Amino acid sequence: MAPTAIEKNRPIVICGPSGSGKSTLLKRLLADYPDKFGFSISHTTRNPRNGEEDGREYYFTTRDKFEALKNEGGFIESAQFGGNYYGTSVQAVKNIAEEGRTCILDIEMEGVKQVKNKDLNARYLFLQPPSLEILEQRLRGRQTDSEDAIQKRLKQAKVELEFSKQPGVFERIVVNDDLEKAWGEFREFCVPERKREANGSS
Numbered sequence: 001m002a003p004t005a006i007e008k009n010r011p012i013v014i015c016g017p018s019g020s021g022k023s024t025l026l027k028r029l030l031a032d033y034p035d036k037f038g039f040s041i042s043h044t045t046r047n048p049r050n051g052e053e054d055g056r057e058y059y060f061t062t063r064d065k066f067e068a069l070k071n072e073g074g075f076i077e078s079a080q081f082g083g084n085y086y087g088t089s090v091q092a093v094k095n096i097a098e099e100g101r102t103c104i105l106d107i108e109m110e111g112v113k114q115v116k117n118k119d120l121n122a123r124y125l126f127l128q129p130p131s132l133e134i135l136e137q138r139l140r141g142r143q144t145d146s147e148d149a150i151q152k153r154l155k156q157a158k159v160e161l162e163f164s165k166q167p168g169v170f171e172r173i174v175v176n177d178d179l180e181k182a183w184g185e186f187r188e189f190c191v192p193e194r195k196r197e198a199n200g201s202s
């Protein structure tokens with residue numbers, strides 16, 4: 001039987017503490033392979049703003065439809081902000097595979113557990129900072145977080161590092177010490193050699 005889109009284009013879950021370098025590596029991946037990857041489009045019950053299109057920025061939906069899909073287990077995760085629902089549906093991830101792209105899910109620990117409960121055939125990579133001390137330096141260095149936020153992130157990082165050690169959760173752990181080395185390992189996981197040689201056609 002021919003492989004399904006999701007079997008051919010397995011989604012990639014990237015998880016790692018805040019400040020471990022996920023955005024840095026993902027930015028490089030998308031710049032180097034602009035046609036290969038995609039991000040799923042979220043559902044929302046909020047109204048579209050001027051210029052927003054259904055299926056581009058969001059899948060716009062009603063509360064009733066959102067709740068029905070949620071009750072059917074159609075969401076990987078969902079949350080409420082400002083009185084509106086937002087969520088990532090299983091189908092939105094499958095849609096990226098059907099377009100011939102690999103869906104990237106940049107998610108935290110709870111999200112990883114949710115994805116594992118869905119039939120998404122995902123591959124899981126954990127990005128690990130070299131140490132908590134270096135993670136703290138990097139969080140301070142990027143100058144985007146308050147002291148309070150840094151402390152919260154470090155506390156959560158400890159929980160996530162423990163989680164990453166559980167056997168069978170992550171297929172690959174990349175330590176982001178030297179950036180070039182981490183990039184090489186990250187790219188190898190996301191774009192295995194044989195696919196690079198085939199120029200992305202396999």
Ligand SMILES: Nc1ncnc2c1ncn2[C@@H]1O[C@H](COP(=O)(O)OP(=O)(O)OP(=O)(O)O)[C@@H](O)[C@H]1O
Nearest residue numbers: 017018019020021022023024138142176177178179
């Ligand atoms: N190997 C590295 N060596 C030194 N600095 C690095 C390295 N990798 C990333 N950084 C720096 O560390 C900081 C945190 O990286 P980044 O913002 O990519 O983390 P993140 O995992 O995406 O965080 P968040 O989850 O909060 O978005 C950035 O300032 C980045 O430039």
